Amino acid sequence: MKARDFGYHLAVRSLLLVAAALIVFAPTAAGAAVGQPLAIFVHGADAHTRLLPTYDNVLPIAVRVAGDARGFDAVTITANGPDGNSVTAPLVKGTRGFIGSLRLATPGTWTLALTTRAGSVTSAIVAVPIAVATPFVAEPLATALMAFAAACTFIGVALIARPRLRLAKRRS
Secondary structure (H helix, E strand, C coil), rough: CCCHHHHHHHHHHHHHHHHHHHHHHHHHHHHHHEEEEEEEEEECEEEEEECCEEEEECEEEEEEEEEEEHHHCEEEEEEEEECCCCCEEEEECCCCEEEEEEECCCCCCEEEEEEEEEEEEEEEEEEEEEEECCCCCCCCCHHHHHEEEEEHHHHHHHHHHHHHHHHHHHHH
């Protein structure tokens, strides 16, 4: 092996390592960055929701209450779990309604209820069922095989392109 070939092989190995790391760790980083939105729009005594089919029991749920909720002084969300426990979280008033975070640790169907306060009047508004599930965890073997397949593809393309680049340099 010539000295200049060593630099080429080192560069290819470095690129392969970076590509494999991106393939393996990018889904994890992307999943952590994305929130789990739950929007509740209050209209009088009614409420409409925009929610996901299921929520991850590991990540917090980003709750937003909007619509007529802007007229309330305070909003609290209470989640009643499948095993009888309940979680309560006060929401913070913002310019477009109330926002907050809620973590539901037990998988199953939870029922969410809003308690509102306008002046001295307190009322319960809505009961929304949501499904909470344990997140899908990718098999380590499948992830490793995917990284290996991508690395083999990249190496194959690099090996095919390398002689053609040398021929192009010689001709010029």
